[in-house]
Amino acid sequence: MSRxxxxxxxxxxxxxxxxxxxxxxxxxxxxxxxSELAAELGLHPSGVRVRLERLREAGxxxxxxxxxxxxxxxxxWSIAAEAPPGSQPPGAYRQLAAWLARSIPDRPRxxxxxxxxxxxxxxxxxxxxxxxxxxxxxxxxxxALGFAPRRRATDPGRVTFVLGxxxxxxxxxxxxxxxxxxxxxxxLGLLDRIGPGSxxxxxxxxxxxxxxxxxxxxxxxxx
Numbered sequence: 455m456s457r458x459x460x461x462x463x464x465x466x467x468x469x470x471x472x473x474x475x476x477x478x479x480x481x482x483x484x485x486x487x488x489s490e491l492a493a494e495l496g497l498h499p500s501g502v503r504v505r506l507e508r509l510r511e512a513g514x515x516x517x518x519x520x521x522x523x524x525x526x527x528x529x530x531w532s533i534a535a536e537a538p539p540g541s542q543p544p545g546a547y548r549q550l551a552a553w554l555a556r557s558i559p560d561r562p563r564x565x566x567x568x569x570x571x572x573x574x575x576x577x578x579x580x581x582x583x584x585x586x587x588x589x590x591x592x593x594x595x596x597x598a599l600g601f602a603p604r605r606r607a608t609d610p611g612r613v614t615f616v617l618g619x620x621x622x623x624x625x626x627x628x629x630x631x632x633x634x635x636x637x638x639x640x641x642l643g644l645l646d647r648i649g650p651g652s653x654x655x656x657x658x659x660x661x662x663x664x665x666x667x668x669x670x671x672x673x674x675x676x677x
Contacts, residue, residue, distance in 0.1 A: 466512045471497070472505045476514060476533070480598040484581040484591065485518065485532040506531055513537065533597050552628040560631035568632055569639035576643015588649040588674050589613050595644050596669075608670070612655065615669040623662035634659040641669055649674045 467473040478494055479486065488506065492499040506529075509515040514537045519527045558564055579599070581591060589605070593615065596603040600621035606614040620626060626633045638657045645652050652673030660666040 466509060466514065469505070469508075471495070471501075472509055475502065475505055476509060479515060479531060479533050482581075482598075484594065485530040488529050488531065491531065503529070532594050537597055537602065548624040551622065551625040555625040555629035555632050558629065558632045560629060565631060565635040568635040569642075572636040572639020573643040573646070574639075576640040577646050578643070579640070580644040580647025588652065589671075591648045592644060592671070595648065599640075601667075602665075603669075612670065612672050614656075615671075617667040617669070618665050620662040620665050620667070626662040630659065630662070637667075645671065 467476070474495060475491060478491060486494075488499045488503050491506070492502040495502065506515060506517070510517055510531075514534055515531050516534045518530045518532070520530070521527045558568065580595060592613075593603050593605055596615060596617065600619060601615075602618035603615040604618055606616055608614050622633050622637065637659075638654075641657065642654055645654060649671065652671050654669070655672045656668060656670035658668040660668075
């Protein structure tokens with residue numbers, strides 16, 4: 455896959471509508487049909503389908519095709535789990551995040567509070583059920599948040615995600631314990647929505663510049 459200087463697949467996001475489609479799917483944190491996406495953007499489904507195919511060829515979205523009794527199969531589109539982050543936040547926001555991280559002391563009580571807040575946010579961000587398997591839904595949610603997860607099969611009932619990108623790396627450099635506590639909480643909150651009954655078996659932060667953080671899940675979301 456060719457990439458431009460911004461770290462995105464080269465040329466794909468030069469077309470505003472393709473960029474809008476990718477952003478819309480990322481914000482949905484789940485899957486949607488061609489018609490649903492076209493309605494959201496106020497465009498004809500045929501044109502949207504062409505643009506989605508271009509994103510699929512670039513490895514940014516995936517397509518699940520369901521045969522219909524009459525007419526063409528129905529396509530459902532999702533952000534590819536291996537997709538790189540679709541955009542980078544403005545520098546001022548990265549700087550603000552780092553300042554906020556530095557302002558929170560990494561004492562145990564504060565870390566517990568930060569994780570609790572992260573879990574509440576994760577519940578808000580997690581998709582409320584859907585057609586995807588729990589492990590697939592988790593992969594897509596992590597991808598939509600910019601972590602570029604890679605799924606690694608382990609034992610039955612267990613799945614490990616290796617995160618290929620840290621979207622919070624500037625803030626992590628300022629205060630890793632606080633930011634990783636927030637991220638752990640986000641992961642727990644996503645599990646609450648996506649895989650009730652699942653357990654976060656392991657959460658291993660790594661150097662934000664190298665990425666590679668590990669999230670290991672046991673239970674329904676690891677099936």
